[in-house]
Amino acid sequence: MLEKLKAKYVFFDVDGTLAEYRFKDKLYNGKCAELGCQNLEDLLFSDLFYKSRPLKTMQNIISKLNPDKIFVLGTIVTNNEVNQKYKWLEENYPNIKKENIIFISSTMLKPDVITQYSKKLKVNLQDMVFVDDRLDVLRKAEELGITSYHPSSFME
Secondary structure, eight states: OHHHHTTSEEEEOSBTTTBOOOBTTBSOOGGGGGGTTOOHHHHHHSOTTTTOOBOHHHHHHHHTSOGGGEEEEEEOSOHHHHHHHHHHHHHHOTTSOGGGEEEESOGGGHHHHHHHHHHHHTOOGGGEEEEOSOHHHHHHHHHTTOEEEOGGGGOO
């Protein structure tokens, strides 16, 4: 799998892809499923994102890729989350350049953002790869011509 990525521009999601997606050892709570298991107080004031466990398989893969071609494309809800994720990425994925970290507010826009970066970088969409844990977003990306992988593709 690593060989497939080496010459490509690779966009990685954060939660559920580079980091385990759990909070207080739960995936979500039915009261606020769209926010995961966090409550509004946690989202606004706690350091829940900074405490996320990095996924070693992804750390290993990213450490072997060209830092100029690695991007993070994450979805955020609060400013608190942005600051924590920058710090978390710096500590757990040090070879990802800060200028290659992109945060947006809607998951479904990710394939469109990758398409725009393709144009900006003057790179064919066939040279772009997207790694995310949401199958609906991966399907949309593939419909646009972006090679897409779920994190499970990298597990042995």
